Amino acid sequence: MDLDKTTYEDLSIFNHEEEYSVFHQLDFTTTAGGKDWLRYLLSDPSSDLKKIISAQQIICLIRSRLNEWPSGISNGTLMVMARYYDTALDRIPMSNDVVNTWLYKVIHSVDYGLIKYSMIHFRDFIIGMDQLVKVFDDPSSPARLQLITSRIKSLLQHRQLQEMLAASSNHIFSTRENLFYGFFFREGFKDKLFEMIDMYCQLDAWYSMARAVEAHDLSFPEFIDSDEPYVKANGLFHILLPEPVAYDVELSPKTNFLFLTGANMAGKSTFIKSVGVATYLAHVGMGVPAKQMQLSVFDGILSNINVVDNIAKGESYFYNEVQRIKNTILKITDGRKWLVLIDELFKGTNVQDAMKCSSVVIRGLIKIKTSLFILSTHLYEIGEELKSYPNISFKYFETSVNDDRLSFSYQLKDGISNDRLGYFILKSEKVVEMLERI
Numbered sequence: 001m002d003l004d005k006t007t008y009e010d011l012s013i014f015n016h017e018e019e020y021s022v023f024h025q026l027d028f029t030t031t032a033g034g035k036d037w038l039r040y041l042l043s044d045p046s047s048d049l050k051k052i053i054s055a056q057q058i059i060c061l062i063r064s065r066l067n068e069w070p071s072g073i074s075n076g077t078l079m080v081m082a083r084y085y086d087t088a089l090d091r092i093p094m095s096n097d098v099v100n101t102w103l104y105k106v107i108h109s110v111d112y113g114l115i116k117y118s119m120i121h122f123r124d125f126i127i128g129m130d131q132l133v134k135v136f137d138d139p140s141s142p143a144r145l146q147l148i149t150s151r152i153k154s155l156l157q158h159r160q161l162q163e164m165l166a167a168s169s170n171h172i173f174s175t176r177e178n179l180f181y182g183f184f185f186r187e188g189f190k191d192k193l194f195e196m197i198d199m200y201c202q203l204d205a206w207y208s209m210a211r212a213v214e215a216h217d218l219s220f221p222e223f224i225d226s227d228e229p230y231v232k233a234n235g236l237f238h239i240l241l242p243e244p245v246a247y248d249v250e251l252s253p254k255t256n257f258l259f260l261t262g263a264n265m266a267g268k269s270t271f272i273k274s275v276g277v278a279t280y281l282a283h284v285g286m287g288v289p290a291k292q293m294q295l296s297v298f299d300g301i302l303s304n305i306n307v308v309d310n311i312a313k314g315e316s317y318f319y320n321e322v323q324r325i326k327n328t329i330l331k332i333t334d335g336r337k338w339l340v341l342i343d344e345l346f347k348g349t350n351v352q353d354a355m356k357c358s359s360v361v362i363r364g365l366i367k368i369k370t371s372l373f374i375l376s377t378h379l380y381e382i383g384e385e386l387k388s389y390p391n392i393s394f395k396y397f398e399t400s401v402n403d404d405r406l407s408f409s410y411q412l413k414d415g416i417s418n419d420r421l422g423y424f425i426l427k428s429e430k431v432v433e434m435l436e437r438i
Helices: 003-011 022-026 031-042 049-064 075-086 098-107 109-136 141-156 159-166 173-188 190-215 268-284 317-332 351-365 381-386 422-428 431-437
Strands: 222-224 229-235 247-251 257-262 294-296 300-304 340-342 372-376 392-402 403-416
Touching: 003 031, 003 268, 003 300, 022 190, 022 229, 031 075, 031 268, 049 141, 049 222, 049 268, 049 351, 075 109, 075 173, 075 392, 098 109, 098 173, 109 141, 109 159, 109 257, 141 190, 159 222, 159 431, 173 268, 190 229, 190 340, 222 431, 229 268, 247 268, 247 403, 257 268, 257 351, 257 381, 268 372, 317 351, 340 351, 351 372, 351 381
Parallel strands: 222 294, 257 372, 257 392, 300 340, 340 372
Antiparallel strands: 229 247, 229 294, 392 403
């Protein structure tokens, strides 16, 4: 699935202030490597339905067995193991007879102390991996999960690991055992151990996604095998809001263009981003922030929300708006299915010019039946001339004034807004009064 850098930024999938990102809401990983894997998985939305369904199945399976997830593996566990390999130790004797064992412990006491401490964490890791195999090594598991668990199971067959697993959980390793396992992990199992760590980190990323589904009450969408674009969601909300208001929305080839109006702060941008984020998460294989969602597989999402000027290049805000629309048109005329999100088109020019430009763009975009469009605007007037097009639906967010205060319902209504609240806000914020005193 195609998302460019601008769309990722517009939808706040990742953010330099991480706590304000979708990524942050989904991050329940317990390891740094798991977090890296989660970032990778979220950077790879797919248009391959089989891959999407496979991810859904893995997340669903892990979610159903969250209580069985091993608690003995932490980021500290992995850090201790990595440090064990990074630290220069005097060579551990291959022969662990009584003499060699005693000499190493006495002469190399500092190194032995590190080995003894590290082996506790190595054992925790091996026990945890064995637990994961027991929980998920099932012929009915998704193929991607089977591949990982079968590889882990194969690696755990090493004699030294089987001996480690056979010992009771409260068993304290002897000096001989510490050196025996220390030698094995350092000299004979290093590459395989790091392979196991990487597999655990991938599982940790899926575990995080399963935890996120549970924590945010997400639902898995139903994909419709269709050559035509389609989105229908009930109870859709934005995952970044602590107290979101839910929407119902439907876009199809018959009404593939949603013309959205309403005052500032009424909820237009949030709604547009909600649809974009839910569609994106669906293509990652994640649950979506909605009670129910059906959609076709899309080839890409394109947004035009937070356009900025470029002083260094001498490019104006309006110029960059035009360039973004131009690049959008070049992409979506390829016959593939796109979701196109446009918030406040042509803010960088005067009202009359913006109305003319917007009308031209909209009349062109509605000819593209293979894509779905949501466009918000303050240019309510152009809505009247677009009512003759049967594939445009008109929705607005209502704003009311109660006791000289703005009130927002954040509910979608049919029609075109007629709110003119700019001067009211200017006056209510005492700006007019301040200017009169000058």
